[in-house]
Amino acid sequence: MNKGLEDIVVAQTKLSRVDGDNGTLIFCGYDIRELARFATFEDAAYLLWHNELPTRAQLTALKQQLADARGLPDVVLRVLRDLPRDTAPMDALRTGVSALGAGSQLARPNLAQAIALTAQVPLIVAAFDRMRRGREPLAPRADLDHAANYLYLLSGTAPTSTQNRALNTYLVLLADHGLNASTFAARVVASTLSDLHSSIVAAIGALKGPLHGGAPSRVLDMLDAIGAPANAETWIRAALARKERLMGFGHRMYKTADPRAEILRELACATCAPEFFARAQMVEETGLRILRAQKPGERLYTNVEFYSAAVLNAVGLPRDLFTATFAVSRMAGWTAHVLEQVADNRIIRPDAEYVGRAPSSVISLDNQ
Amino acid sequence: MNKGLEDIVVAQTKLSRVDGDNGTLIFCGYDIRELARFATFEDAAYLLWHNELPTRAQLTALKQQLADARGLPDVVLRVLRDLPRDTAPMDALRTGVSALGAGSQLARPNLAQAIALTAQVPLIVAAFDRMRRGREPLAPRADLDHAANYLYLLSGTAPTSTQNRALNTYLVLLADHGLNASTFAARVVASTLSDLHSSIVAAIGALKGPLHGGAPSRVLDMLDAIGAPANAETWIRAALARKERLMGFGHRMYKTADPRAEILRELACATCAPEFFARAQMVEETGLRILRAQKPGERLYTNVEFYSAAVLNAVGLPRDLFTATFAVSRMAGWTAHVLEQVADNRIIRPDAEYVGRAPSSVISLDNQ
Numbered sequence: 001m002n003k004g005l006e007d008i009v010v011a012q013t014k015l016s017r018v019d020g021d022n023g024t025l026i027f028c029g030y031d032i033r034e035l036a037r038f039a040t041f042e043d044a045a046y047l048l049w050h051n052e053l054p055t056r057a058q059l060t061a062l063k064q065q066l067a068d069a070r071g072l073p074d075v076v077l078r079v080l081r082d083l084p085r086d087t088a089p090m091d092a093l094r095t096g097v098s099a100l101g102a103g104s105q106l107a108r109p110n111l112a113q114a115i116a117l118t119a120q121v122p123l124i125v126a127a128f129d130r131m132r133r134g135r136e137p138l139a140p141r142a143d144l145d146h147a148a149n150y151l152y153l154l155s156g157t158a159p160t161s162t163q164n165r166a167l168n169t170y171l172v173l174l175a176d177h178g179l180n181a182s183t184f185a186a187r188v189v190a191s192t193l194s195d196l197h198s199s200i201v202a203a204i205g206a207l208k209g210p211l212h213g214g215a216p217s218r219v220l221d222m223l224d225a226i227g228a229p230a231n232a233e234t235w236i237r238a239a240l241a242r243k244e245r246l247m248g249f250g251h252r253m254y255k256t257a258d259p260r261a262e263i264l265r266e267l268a269c270a271t272c273a274p275e276f277f278a279r280a281q282m283v284e285e286t287g288l289r290i291l292r293a294q295k296p297g298e299r300l301y302t303n304v305e306f307y308s309a310a311v312l313n314a315v316g317l318p319r320d321l322f323t324a325t326f327a328v329s330r331m332a333g334w335t336a337h338v339l340e341q342v343a344d345n346r347i348i349r350p351d352a353e354y355v356g357r358a359p360s361s362v363i364s365l366d367n368q
Numbered sequence: 369m370n371k372g373l374e375d376i377v378v379a380q381t382k383l384s385r386v387d388g389d390n391g392t393l394i395f396c397g398y399d400i401r402e403l404a405r406f407a408t409f410e411d412a413a414y415l416l417w418h419n420e421l422p423t424r425a426q427l428t429a430l431k432q433q434l435a436d437a438r439g440l441p442d443v444v445l446r447v448l449r450d451l452p453r454d455t456a457p458m459d460a461l462r463t464g465v466s467a468l469g470a471g472s473q474l475a476r477p478n479l480a481q482a483i484a485l486t487a488q489v490p491l492i493v494a495a496f497d498r499m500r501r502g503r504e505p506l507a508p509r510a511d512l513d514h515a516a517n518y519l520y521l522l523s524g525t526a527p528t529s530t531q532n533r534a535l536n537t538y539l540v541l542l543a544d545h546g547l548n549a550s551t552f553a554a555r556v557v558a559s560t561l562s563d564l565h566s567s568i569v570a571a572i573g574a575l576k577g578p579l580h581g582g583a584p585s586r587v588l589d590m591l592d593a594i595g596a597p598a599n600a601e602t603w604i605r606a607a608l609a610r611k612e613r614l615m616g617f618g619h620r621m622y623k624t625a626d627p628r629a630e631i632l633r634e635l636a637c638a639t640c641a642p643e644f645f646a647r648a649q650m651v652e653e654t655g656l657r658i659l660r661a662q663k664p665g666e667r668l669y670t671n672v673e674f675y676s677a678a679v680l681n682a683v684g685l686p687r688d689l690f691t692a693t694f695a696v697s698r699m700a701g702w703t704a705h706v707l708e709q710v711a712d713n714r715i716i717r718p719d720a721e722y723v724g725r726a727p728s729s730v731i732s733l734d735n736q
Binding site: 001002003004005006007008009010011012013014015016017024026028029030031051052075078079082083084086087088091092094095098099101102103105106178179180181182184185188189190191192193194195197198199201202204205206207208209210211212213214252344346347348349350351352353354355356357358359360 | 369370371372373374375376377378379380381382383384385392394396397398399419420443446447450451452454455456459460462463466467469470471473474546547548549550552553556557558559560561562563565566567569570572573574575576577578579580581582620712714715716717718719720721722723724725726727728
C-alpha cells in the first residue's frame with residue numbers, strides 16, 4: 001500500500017519538474033529562479049498553456065484575451081451576494097466558480113475556457129471581498145495587468161510598481177508545482193471527462209486544506225503572537241513543548257531549500273517593513289536552530305508559505321485572502337494540467353485493499 | 369507510468385470490495401445480492417458508516433437523524449433560485465452543496481456532518497427540479513424514508529410501495545464501489561484535511577463526467593432512438609459502423625457480469641412497462657451478440673447503467689436527474705470514504721514524469 005502515492009508516476013507532464021533533492025523547480029524548461037526575475041503572471045501562464053514563452057506579440061494578445069474575459073455573469077454576483085458575510089473566501093470562491101460553470105453545456109476543457117476562468121477567479125475573490133465589507137464590486141480595469149487589476153479590484157487603488165512586481169513574482173512562483181493534491185484532484189475529475197469548472201472546483205476544495213494551501217495566514221498569526229524578535233526563542237520552545245506544529249517549516253518534497261522560499265525571502269526583504277522582516281528572519285533562524293537540534297537527521301527549511309505570508313501582507317492583502325490568492329496563481333497550473341490530462345486521457349481509478357469483515361452470506365434475523 | 373493507477377493500492381478500506389473477476393461486490397462483509405434483497409438505503413448507509421448492519425433500534429435512530437436533518441438553509445435555496453433554469457442538475461447540486469458548506473467553519477469531517485449532508489443532497493436535487501419547473505420546493509415528510517421522501521419532494525405524491533422498493537434497491541446497489549474516480553477525488557481532497565463539503569463537491573464534479581456517472585440517461589436516449597425491438601440489430605450495427613460507443617455496455621472492473629446489473633435487470637423486469645422491458649432486453653442481447661462477435665476475446669456484459677436507466681425511468685424520475693440520483697445513493701459511500709481517509713490520513717500526492725523541454729537557464733532576449 002502507498003497511502004500518499006509517493007513516487008507513483010501517474011502522468012507524463014511537460015509542465016513542471018520538482019526536484020526536491022537539489023532544490024530546483026522547472027516550468028517547461030525554465031528555472032523558477034530565472035522566471036521570477038523577469039516574468040509576469042501572464043508570461044508564466046502562457047508558458048504553462050503553450051509550453052513556451054510568449055513573444056512580445058503573443059504576450060500582448062494573451063493580455064488582451066484576459067482583459068476581455070474580465071467579467072462575471074449576473075448569476076455569479078447574485079450567488080456571491082447570497083452568501084453569509086462571514087463565509088470563508090475559499091468557500092465563496094468554490095461556490096462562485098461552481099455557479100460560473102452552471103448553465104453551460106458539458107464541454108471538453110479547452111484553452112479559451114482556461115483563459116476565461118483564469119481571468120474570472122480574481123474577480124470572484126475581489127467581488128466577494130467587497131460585498132462582505134458592504135461595498136459594491138468595482139469594474140475591472142483593462143489597462144492593468146492581471147496582478148495589478150486584482151489588487152485594484154480589492155482596494156480601489158492601483159498598486160505601486162513595487163507592489164505590482166511583488167505580487168507578479170508571487171503569482172509566477174506559485175503557478176505550478178507538479179502533482180500536488182489540488183492539481184491531482186483536478187486531474188482526477190478531468191479524467192472522467194467532466195468539465196473544466198468541476199475540475200477547478202475540486203482543486204479549490206483541496207487547496208483549502210491546512211495540509212496544502214490553507215495555512216499561510218497562520219504564519220502571520222504566529223509572527224503576530226511572537227510580537228518582538230526577542231520573544232522568538234521562548235515562544236517557539238513553548239509551542240513545541242505543547243506539541244504544536246510551527247507554521248511555515250518543512251515540505252514533503254524538498255530535502256533542501258525550496259527555491260521559491262528563497263526568492264520570497266528576498267522579496268519580503270524588499271517589500272516588508274524593516275521591523276517586520278527582522279522579526280520574520282529571527283523566527284526563521286530560531287525555529288530552524290531549535291528544530292534541527294531536536295531532529296539532527298532531518299534537513300529542514302522554511303517552506304514557501306513562510307515568506308509568502310510576509311509578501312502578501314506587504315502588498316496589502318488581508319490575511320484571510322492568502323489562500324484564495326494562491327488559487328489566483330495556481331489557476332494557470334491547474335488549467336494547464338486539466339488540458340494535459342484530457343489530451344491523452346485515462347480515467348484515474350486506483351485500487352484499495354479490502355480489510356473489512358470477511359464476506360458472510362447470512363444476515364442475522366435481528367438485523368431484518 | 370500508470371495513468372489509470374490500475375492495481376495501485378492507495379488505501380486500506382473496510383467499506384467495499386469489488387471482485388471483477390468473480391463478479392462479486394461486498395459491502396462490509398455482505399454480498400450486494402444479499403443486501404439488495406432486504407436492505408433499505410438507510411441500512412446500507414448505516415453499514416458503510418459503522419461497518420455493521422444496524423439493529424432495529426439503531427436503524428430507527430438513524431432514520432430519525434436523517435429526517436431531522438431534512439432542511440436547507442435559506443442561503444442554499446436562494447443560490448438554487450439564482451441559477452438559470454436550464455442549469456444541468458449536477459451543476460446545481462455541485463453549487464448547492466458548495467453553498468451549503470459556505471459559512472461553516474473548517475472542521476474535521478465527522479459522522480454527524482455525513483448524515484446531515486446525505487439527508488440534504490436529495491433536498492437540493494428536488495428543490496432545484498421544482499424551481500426550474502416554476503414550482504416551489506415542497507416541505508420534506510418525516511414519515512417517509514429516504515427514498516420515498518426524495519420521490520415525494522420531486523413529484524408531490526408519495527410513491528407506491530413498488531416504486532419505493534425499486535428506488536431503495538437502486539440506492540443500495542450504487543451506494544459504494546471501491547475507489548472509483550469520484551470517491552477517489554473525494555479522498556484526495558479530504559487528504560489535505562479540507563472539509564466534508566469540499567470533498568463531496570469534488571466527487572459530484574467527477575461523477576458528472578461521461579466516463580463515470582454522466583451517461584445513464586444516454587441509455588434511455590438509445591432505447592428511444594431504437595424505438596421497437598425489431599429495429600435493434602439494424603440500429604446497433606449502424607451505430608458501431610459510425611464508431612459510436614454503445615451506452616451501458618462494458619465496465620473496466622468487471623470481467624464477468626456485474627452483480628448490480630443482474631439485480632437491476634430483475635428489478636427492471638418487475639417495474640417497467642412490459643413493452644419497454646422487452647425492448648431493453650432485445651437491445652442487450654443484440655448488442656452483446658454483435659460486440660462479442662466483433663471482439664471474440666473480450667468478456668463483455670451490460671453494466672450497471674444499462675438497467676439503472678430503465679429502473680429510474682420506471683420510478684418516475686426525469687432522465688436528466690439520473691446522475692444526480694446516482695449521487696443521492698453514492699453519498700453514503702463518499703462520506704464513509706472521507707471519514708475513513710481522515711481517520712488515518714496521509715496527503716495524496718503522486719509523482720509525474722517530466723517530459724517537457726530540457727532545462728535551460730538562458731531566456732532569449734526576444735522573450736523579454
